[in-house]
Each structure stands twice: as structure tokens, then as C-alpha cells.
Amino acid sequence: MIRFKLLFILFALIGIFSSCKSDHDHNYGYYDYPYYDGHPYYYRDGVYYQDPYYTxxxxxxxxxxxxxxxxxxxDGLRYAIVLRENPYMGMICRxxxxxxxxxxxxxxxxxxxFNWLGEENYNGLIIPVIEITGVSSYRY
Structure with a gap:
């Protein structure tokens, strides 16, 4: 019986010490994660490109x-919509x-x-502006 307790404690300690120690969200990534659909994206003049030459x-x-x-x-921005999938970016709507x-x-x-409308400058921050065309679920 003591062997089982020691084995359990050993596995628990291995699990604790081998876990990720960084402070980030494993499920959704960072909001500024530089990928869209598994590929890196490049941003210029309000458009997201999939190649560094912006073509x-x-x-x-x-x-x-x-x-x-x-x-x-x-009060300045009001509500923002932050994507929880690639490219993990924040947007605003009217x-x-x-x-x-x-x-x-x-x-x-x-x-x-949503539909993409463009971008606006809010206190020096360039933020994408969208028009919501549908919401299928909402939880708070």
C-alpha cells in the first residue's frame, strides 16, 4: 500500500514540475498571434496579406x-470584438x-x-472596423 502511495506522489510531482510555467492561454493563443489560418500574415494599409511582398x-x-x-x-472605444481564432485580433463595430x-x-x-469596413484612428491606435452580420451564440 505504501508503494502505491509513493508511486502516486511521484506521478503527482512529475506532473506538477513538468507542467507549463508560462502565463498564457493554451486554448486560444495570444490576441496578437502573427498567423492566420496556419500561415503568417503581414499587415499594410488596412489589409492583411499572406506574403511578405504584399501581393x-x-x-x-x-x-x-x-x-x-x-x-x-x-468610453472611447466602447465594446471591442476580439477574435479567439486566427488571427487573434481585436476589432470594433458601431x-x-x-x-x-x-x-x-x-x-x-x-x-x-462580419463584414470588413476598414479601420479608424482612436487616440493614435489604428483599429479595424467591422459590421456585424450575424451572431449565432452569446454567453456572458
Whole structure:
């Protein structure tokens, strides 16, 4: 019986000491993760490209529901939609557009479909602007 306890303690210690010690999200990656659909992306003039020579832009699929998180960013930006899949980027939409799909938004998870409108400058920060075209689920 003591051997089983010692073996259990040994496995528990191995599991504890071999676990990842860095502070990051294993499931979703970083928001600024430099890949889209498994390939590196390059950004210039509001367009994401798949090559360093800026000749092949990525085509966003407006029919695909992207896994995202809605987050309150303060009175200047209001709510931001942060993609939880490649390319892990944050975007904003017009408040009226957001309230049409989510009348009482809170920080939470959602599946969102959108059209790309461009980008705007918010206090020196260039942020992509989208138009939400569909929300399939929303949890907070």
C-alpha cells in the first residue's frame, strides 16, 4: 500500500514540475498571434496579406462564424470584438450595429459573422472596423 502511495506522489510531482510555467492561454493563443489560418500574415494599409511582398491578401469569409469575445474597452472605444481564432485580433463595430444583435451586451463569448469596413484612428491606435452580420451564440 505504501508503494502505491509513493508511486502516486511521484506521478503527482512529475506532473506538477513538468507542467507549463508560462502565463498564457493554451486554448486560444495570444490576441496578437502573427498567423492566420496556419500561415503568417503581414499587415499594410488596412489589409492583411499572406506574403511578405504584399501581393496576396487574405480573403475573410463573411459566411463563417468566428469564435470571439466581446470586451468593454472604455468610453472611447466602447465594446471591442476580439477574435479567439486566427488571427487573434481585436476589432470594433458601431454601437448601433452591436445593439441590433446584442441589445444588452456584457463581456462574454460569442460566435460572430462580419463584414470588413476598414479601420479608424482612436487616440493614435489604428483599429479595424467591422459590421456585424450575424451572431449565432452569446454567453456572458
Amino acid at each position: 496576396h491578401p487574405y480573403a475573410w469569409d463573411s459566411h463563417h462564424f468566428y469564435s470571439a469575445r466581446i470586451e468593454w474597452k472604455g 454601437p448601433v450595429n452591436l445593439y441590433n444583435y446584442i441589445p444588452y451586451p456584457h463581456d462574454g463569448e460569442l460566435m460572430v459573422r
